[in-house]
Amino acid sequence: MDLGLRGKTAVVLGGSKGIGYAIAKAFLEEGARVAICARKEAELVQVSEELGALGEIYWEVVDVSKEQQVYDFADHVAAKFGTIDAWVNNVGITVFKDGDEFKDADIDLITAVTFKSAVFGAQAAFRYMKRNGGGAIVNISSLAARCPTAGRSTLYGPMKAAIVNLTQTLAGEYAAYGVRVCCVMPGFTVTPAVRATISQEELDYNARGTLLNRLAEPKEIAAPVVFLCGQGASYMTGTTIEASGGRSVTLNPTYSWDEKAKKEQ
Template sequence: MDLGLKDKVVVVTGASKGIGLATARLLLQEGAKVAICSVTESHLREAEQELSRLGAVYAEVVDMTQEQSVYAFADHVVEKLGPIDSWVNNVGAQLTKGPDEEEYSDALLEKIYGICFKAAVFGCQAAFRSMKHRGGSIVNISSLGGRCPTTGAATPVRPLKAATNMLSVTMGGEYAAYGVRVNTVMPGYIMTEFNTDHTTDENMKHICAGTLLQRPGQVDEVAMPIVFMCGKGSTFMTGASVEVSGGRGITLNPDYSFRQREKKKD
């Protein structure tokens, strides 16, 4: 399928690693011109070096929780690559309280709110400034936790992911008359660098047991739906949430088909 992304300008925030980097890579393979950002310069420059082999890339260190920094970044993208056609809000972080802490501090909650919600709001608004006279696509990367929350150290993150899902609906309503679509992609448990390094065998067994496909996802398996949402194949989609979780947390007996298959082998 031709997604119509050749020579289109696409921004991917939080793109120095993981899902963001995989998305930027695939967009370049589709012929797009890609702008990426991160708060960590060393990781950003490594990603820039890799991606530049595939096509036109602009990279900038940006704190997406800072409103004016986000708008300045968008202006720089337009100056370097041209008007923005698609924007992927992918900024995120593993933000937890300490193992011996029972309560969340105000400072930690503010940090979580900034990274998990404000960054998406500012990204949507920056994208709309460039798109409102020509249309475009905004994709907010949320989480399966926006539908099926977890309890524990990262508890406040999940309600903010649900807020991000609703943000796509409300922003989609605000921007519809201008031909700007806003959608959400909700990844499940994906083997990013962080998860690869920090997932114990016991936790992986638990994750797989609760997933219809009985395995975790890979970054490219999330990047492909994101890229689809950026292109012309999704022009009648807005305010939608696309879950990419392998069917985690959907049924009470997720291993049913695997058990039935084994019975038929006997």
């Protein structure tokens, strides 16, 4: 299927690694021009070198929790490419604590990075899409929004649930301007960040909890994201696509990993 993205401009917040990297690569493979941002310049340079052969890519160091930095990034992208056609809000952070352990600083950090970035990103994208007469915004949520896990997603899950609601709300507000807003809800995905924080034993355990008996590769999350930005999804807005290998069908959300592991011993 031709997604109709050739020559279009796609922006990916958090595009330097993991799912964001895969999304940027998928857009380039569809012939789109891509702009990515992240906090670490070295990672952005590496992505540009690795993916530059696939097409035109622009990068910028941005703190996506800062409103003006996100707006400025959008302005720079539009100045370089002329417009913005697709925008993906792919940023999130978590702190592994139980609910009674969180402090103000933890809550502020998770809210700023996970939720504020999506709000600012959507606002920045809408300014240009409104002028263009249309566009597509995709927010990345998480299965934790639907199936929370104690200790893993105590605040991350609620923030990602807010992303789903934000998607629905903005879809209603932006529809009159031809701007579609959708959401993708990944399950466990094997990214560098996941490997750095979760043991192989726990990854294997969670893989067995999916209907497909495996975890996702980043490109399997990128595929529905890019589809939602293309012409094949022209009648889709306000919707959330779950890409979890069927894990929400089998997941018992009332136990943490530690509790489940103890029960199996």
